Amino acid sequence: MDDGRISRHGSGARLWLAGGWLLLALLAAIFAPLVAPQDPLAQDLMFERLPPFWMSGAEPGFWLGTDSLGRDLLSRLIFGARIAFIVAFAAALAACLVGSTLGLVAGYFGGWADRIISRIVDVWMAFPPVLFAILLVAVLGTGLSSVIIAIAVIDWTRFCRVIRAETMGQARMDYVENARIAGYGRIGIMLREVLPNVVPSIVALLSLEMGIAVIVEAILSFVNLSISTDDPTWGGIIAEGRLSIHQAWWVLVFPLVTLILTVLSFSQFGEGLKARFDPVLR
Amino acid sequence: MAEPLFSVRGLKVALPDMTRKPLIGRAPMVEILKGLDFDLPRGSVTGIVGESGSGKSTLGRALVRLLEPSAGSITFDGRDITHLPEAELRPLRRNLQMIFQDPMSSLNPRRTIASIIAAPLRQNGFGDNLKGRVAEALQRVGLPQSFASRYRHELSGGQRQRVGIARALALSPKFVLADEIVSGLDVSTQAQILTLLEKLAAEMGLTVAFISHDLSVIRRLCRQVIVMREGAIVEASATDALFEKPQQAYTRDLISAIPLPEIDEGWLLPAAKVPA
Amino acid sequence: MNASCLNIANLSAVLPNGARVLRSVSLSVQPGEVRALVGESGAGKTMIGKAVLGVLPPSVRIVEGDMLLEGEDLGRLQPKARRTLIGARTALIPQDPLTALNPSRRIGPQMTDRLVRILGWSGQGADARIRQLLDEVQIRDPDRVLKCYPHELSGGMRQRVLIAAAFAAEPRLIVADEPTTALDVTVQKQILRLIAQLQREHGTAILFVTHDLGVVAKISQKVSVLYAGKVVEEAETAALFAAPQHPYTRALMAATPRYTDPFASLKPVDDAVLAGLAAEIAAADQAWRRPHG
Numbered sequence: 001m002d003d004g005r006i007s008r009h010g011s012g013a014r015l016w017l018a019g020g021w022l023l024l025a026l027l028a029a030i031f032a033p034l035v036a037p038q039d040p041l042a043q044d045l046m047f048e049r050l051p052p053f054w055m056s057g058a059e060p061g062f063w064l065g066t067d068s069l070g071r072d073l074l075s076r077l078i079f080g081a082r083i084a085f086i087v088a089f090a091a092a093l094a095a096c097l098v099g100s101t102l103g104l105v106a107g108y109f110g111g112w113a114d115r116i117i118s119r120i121v122d123v124w125m126a127f128p129p130v131l132f133a134i135l136l137v138a139v140l141g142t143g144l145s146s147v148i149i150a151i152a153v154i155d156w157t158r159f160c161r162v163i164r165a166e167t168m169g170q171a172r173m174d175y176v177e178n179a180r181i182a183g184y185g186r187i188g189i190m191l192r193e194v195l196p197n198v199v200p201s202i203v204a205l206l207s208l209e210m211g212i213a214v215i216v217e218a219i220l221s222f223v224n225l226s227i228s229t230d231d232p233t234w235g236g237i238i239a240e241g242r243l244s245i246h247q248a249w250w251v252l253v254f255p256l257v258t259l260i261l262t263v264l265s266f267s268q269f270g271e272g273l274k275a276r277f278d279p280v281l282r
Numbered sequence: 283m284a285e286p287l288f289s290v291r292g293l294k295v296a297l298p299d300m301t302r303k304p305l306i307g308r309a310p311m312v313e314i315l316k317g318l319d320f321d322l323p324r325g326s327v328t329g330i331v332g333e334s335g336s337g338k339s340t341l342g343r344a345l346v347r348l349l350e351p352s353a354g355s356i357t358f359d360g361r362d363i364t365h366l367p368e369a370e371l372r373p374l375r376r377n378l379q380m381i382f383q384d385p386m387s388s389l390n391p392r393r394t395i396a397s398i399i400a401a402p403l404r405q406n407g408f409g410d411n412l413k414g415r416v417a418e419a420l421q422r423v424g425l426p427q428s429f430a431s432r433y434r435h436e437l438s439g440g441q442r443q444r445v446g447i448a449r450a451l452a453l454s455p456k457f458v459l460a461d462e463i464v465s466g467l468d469v470s471t472q473a474q475i476l477t478l479l480e481k482l483a484a485e486m487g488l489t490v491a492f493i494s495h496d497l498s499v500i501r502r503l504c505r506q507v508i509v510m511r512e513g514a515i516v517e518a519s520a521t522d523a524l525f526e527k528p529q530q531a532y533t534r535d536l537i538s539a540i541p542l543p544e545i546d547e548g549w550l551l552p553a554a555k556v557p558a
Numbered sequence: 559m560n561a562s563c564l565n566i567a568n569l570s571a572v573l574p575n576g577a578r579v580l581r582s583v584s585l586s587v588q589p590g591e592v593r594a595l596v597g598e599s600g601a602g603k604t605m606i607g608k609a610v611l612g613v614l615p616p617s618v619r620i621v622e623g624d625m626l627l628e629g630e631d632l633g634r635l636q637p638k639a640r641r642t643l644i645g646a647r648t649a650l651i652p653q654d655p656l657t658a659l660n661p662s663r664r665i666g667p668q669m670t671d672r673l674v675r676i677l678g679w680s681g682q683g684a685d686a687r688i689r690q691l692l693d694e695v696q697i698r699d700p701d702r703v704l705k706c707y708p709h710e711l712s713g714g715m716r717q718r719v720l721i722a723a724a725f726a727a728e729p730r731l732i733v734a735d736e737p738t739t740a741l742d743v744t745v746q747k748q749i750l751r752l753i754a755q756l757q758r759e760h761g762t763a764i765l766f767v768t769h770d771l772g773v774v775a776k777i778s779q780k781v782s783v784l785y786a787g788k789v790v791e792e793a794e795t796a797a798l799f800a801a802p803q804h805p806y807t808r809a810l811m812a813a814t815p816r817y818t819d820p821f822a823s824l825k826p827v828d829d830a831v832l833a834g835l836a837a838e839i840a841a842a843d844q845a846w847r848r849p850h851g
Contacts, residue, residue, distance in 0.1 A: 174388035182402035333742035468598035498815035541772030
C-alpha cells in the first residue's frame with residue numbers, strides 16, 4: 001500500500017536545486033571564454049579593489065568587483081570553475097573505478113582477497129589526507145594531472161569501504177544464492193546480481209567525491225601546490241582574498257560561497273539521485 | 283522398484299560458529315547435521331519438518347549442494363555429488379532447483395521478472411526462444427504475460443512466490459527444494475501457492491523436498507515425512523502413518539501443539555500427563 | 559451492569575492520501591475477557607491495537623470515532639493525561655520479543671524500569687513484583703535471567719519475560735500483538751497456555767491480535783474478523799466456529815490448513831468472495847463519505 005513515498009519526500013526539490021546550480025556552473029566553465037565579461041588575467045591598477053555592483057564605487061562590467069590587481073572577480077571565478085570541474089570529474093572517476101572494483105572483489109570473494117584489500121585500506125586511512133595530498137603533489141610535481149592523481153590515490157578508499165560493505169550485504173541475499181542454483185560462476189554473479197544493486201551507492205558516492213575533490217583542489221591551490229599560479233583557481237583566489245580581507249572582503253567571500261554551494265550541491269545531487277532512482281529504497 | 287533420486291548416507295554438515303569466533307583465528311566448527319540416512323523416492327513430495335535449530339534448512343542446502351558436507355555421502359540420480367567442485371556441479375544444477383522462503387530476497391530488485399526467469403534458461407543452454415519459454419513459465423504459474431516487464435516491488439507476496447516457482451520450474455528439473463515457501467504468506471495466498479505447487483509437481487512428475495515447520499501443510503502435500511530435531515532424524519515414514527501412529531513422543535508433541543481452527547476447551551489446560 | 563473495559567465505536571483512520579485504513583470499527587472488550595482480532599496482512603488488526611495504546615504512526619490520523627478505556631473517553635483527555643491513563647491501565651505483549659527488548663541492557667532493569675519510572679514504585683517493590691511474575695511464567699532461575707542480556711535467552715524465554723513484564727503492573731487491558739507468531743509450535747502452545755492462565759488468574763482483558771484462526775479458537779471468547787480495516791464479522795468464538803456467517807470468514811476457515819482433514823482444508827479463496835468484499839468496502843466508503851464530504 002504505502003511504498004515509501006514518504007521517505008522520498010523533498011528529494012525532488014533538493015535534486016533540482018543542486019542539479020540546477022551544478023548545471024549552471026558546468027555550462028559557465030565549458031563556455032568560460034564566451035560568458036566571462038572580462039579577461040580573467042587582465043590587470044588594471046586603475047580598477048583595483050572595485051566593490052560588487054550594488055555598492056557605491058562599482059563599475060559596470062565588473063559585477064562582483066575586482067581584486068587588488070584590478071582583475072575581474074566574476075571572470076576569475078568562471079575560469080576557476082574549469083579547473084574545479086576537470087579535477088572533480090577526473091579525480092572522482094579515477095578514485096571510483098579503483099575503489100569500487102576493489103570493494104566489489106573484497107566484499108564478494110571475501111577470504112584472503114578481502115583481508116589483503118581491507119588491510120591496505122586501513123593503512124591508507126591512517127594517513128592524514130591533506131598532508132598526504134601535499135606530500136604526493138610535492139613528489140609528483142605541481143600540475144593538473146598531479147592534482148588529479150593525488151586525489152584519486154588518496155580517496156579510492158572511500159569507495160572501497162562503502163562498496164565492500166554493500167556488496168557483503170548483497171552477497172547474503174537469496175537471489176545471489178539462486179544465481180548459483182541457476183549455474184552462474186562467481187564473476188558472472190558478481191557482475192549480474194551484485195553490481196546493479198550497488199550502482200546507486202556508487203553514483204551517490206561519486207557525486208559526493210566530486211565535491212570533496214573540489215575542496216581538496218582548493219586546499220592545494222590555497223597552499224600554492226596546485227597548477228601554475230597564472231590560471232585562476234578557486235583556492236588561489238581565496239588565498240589572495242585572505243590577504244586583502246579588510247580592504248576588499250568580496251575577494252574572499254564570493255569564491256568561498258561558490259565553493260560551498262558547489263560542494264553542497266554535489267553531495268545533495270548524489271543523495272537526491274539515489275533516493276529518486278533507487279526502486280528498492282524503502 | 284525404481285532407485286531413489288537422492289540417496290543420503292551418514293550425512294554430516296559442520297559450519298563455523300561465528301558467535302564463538304575468537305578475536306584471532308578461525309571460528310570453531312559446530313556440527314549442524316549429525317549423520318543422516320534417508321532416500322528421496324522419485325516423483326513424490328517428501329516433507330522435512332522440524333522446529334528452529336533442527337537443521338532442516340541446512341539439510342536442504344546440502345541437498346542442492348550450496349553447502350559441502352563434512353562427512354557421509356549424497357548420491358543424486360546415481361552420481362555421487364558429495365564433494366563435487368562448483369565447476370562440475372554446474373551442469374547438474376539444472377536438475378537441482380530451489381524455491382526460497384522469502385520471495386522478496388530471492389528476486390533481484392533490479393531485474394525484470396522476465397530477466398529473472400530467463401537467467402537459468404540462458405545459463406543452461408536454452409537461450410533460443412527465450413521469450414516463448416518465459417511466457418510459458420509465467421502461464422504455468424498463472425501469472426499474466428504483462429508481468430514479464432515488471433519488477434519485484436510491483437508484485438504482491440503471492441505473485442512474487444509464483445515467480446520463484448516459475449523460475450525454479452523453467453528448466454523442468456528433476457528435483458526441487460522448497461524451503462518454507464509459504465511461511466511469509468497470508469493463509470489465503472498460502473493455499474493458492476500450495477495448490478499450485480501440488481498441481482505442478484504432479485503434472486511434471488517432480489521430486490520435491492518440502493521443508494516446513496507446519497505439519498498441517500505437510501500432511502496435505504507430502505507422501506512421506508522426515509521429522510528432524512537438533513540435527514538428527516527423529517522419525518521418517520509415510521505421511522498417513524506418521525499422523526495416525528506417530529512412533530516418537532516428539533512427533534506426538536509436534537502434532538498436538540498445532541492449534542486446529544476448532545473449539546477445544548481442553549487444549550490450553552496443563553497437560554494431564556497420559557501414562558505412557 | 560458493569561462497564562466495558564474497552565469500547566471502540568465507529569473508529570475511522572486515514573492516511574495522508576485520504577485512504578481509510580480503519581473503516582468505522584466498533585468493538586468492545588469486557589473485563590477479564592479475551593477478544594481476538596483476526597485478519598490477513600493489511601486488515602488493520604495491528605493498527606487497532608496501536609490506536610488503543612496511542613502509538614499510531616504519525617502518518618495515520620484518526621478522523622472519527624470514540625475509544626473508551628474503562629469508561630474514560632481517550633479522545634477527550636489532554637495528551638499527558640491520556641498517556642498516564644494508558645500507561646497505568648494497559649500493557650503490550652509484542653510480536654517480536656527480540657526487538658522489543660533493548661539489546662544492550664540487562665533484562666532486570668528493563669523489566670523494573672516501567673514500574674519505577676512510570677508508575678513510581680520503589681526499586682525493592684518492583685524487584686519483588688518482577689520475581690513473583692517470573693515465577694508465574696514458570697521461570698525457575700530468576701537470578702540468572704534478570705542478569706542476562708536479551709540475546710542470551712531463547713525466543714520462548716524472551717516472550718515469557720515480556721509476558722511477565724506486561725502483567726506486572728496489573729493492567730486492566732493487554733494488547734497482545736501476534737505474540738506467538740515468531741515462535742515454534744511447541745513453544746507457542748506453552749506461551750498461549752501461560753497467557754491464558756495469567757489472564758484468568760489476574761482477570762485481565764486481552765485484545766489478542768493474530769492471523770491464525772487456530773490460535774483464535776484456542777485463546778479467545780469473542781472474535782472480530784477484519785478485512786481491509788473493516789470488521790466483517792463479530793461473534794462469540796464458539797459461535798463463529800460453529801457457524802461462520804460472512805463468506806470471507808468461511809473462506810478463511812476453508813483456507814486454513816488442518817492436518818485432521820487435509821483435503822477439505824487449504825482451499826484457495828474464491829475470487830467471488832474477494833469481489834464481494836471489494837464491493838462491500840466500496841459501498842461502506844461511499845456511505846461514509848456522503849456526510850463527511
